[in-house]
Amino acid sequence: MENAASFNGRVITYTASLWNHESYECILYGMHFAADHYRQKFGNTGKPVSMNQELLFRLKAARQGLPPHAVWLEQMTGKAAYPTAYKPHGWVA
Secondary structure (H helix, E strand, O other): OOOOOEEOOEEOOOHHHHOOHHHHHHHHHHOOOOHHHHHHHHOOOOOOOOOOHHHHHHHHHHHHOOOOHHHHHHHHHOOOOOOOOOOOOOOOO
């Protein structure tokens, strides 16, 4: 039987663990969409962050060769530089 966990020798990314309801919850949290709810639930420390260490390692390695997103966006759109926002609580990459 063929190994269903890989394709052409490459490991398949299981995106459900990357983009599930908790990912969107993190995005909304970073946008302060439900700030009052989370302050009531977790206090001022925020929700504990859980990140797959292998994924984090690969993301950090990939970022070594890439410009910051704001710079890339400015280059692609031809627009002037603009200040970037702060990194929201829980942003690990």
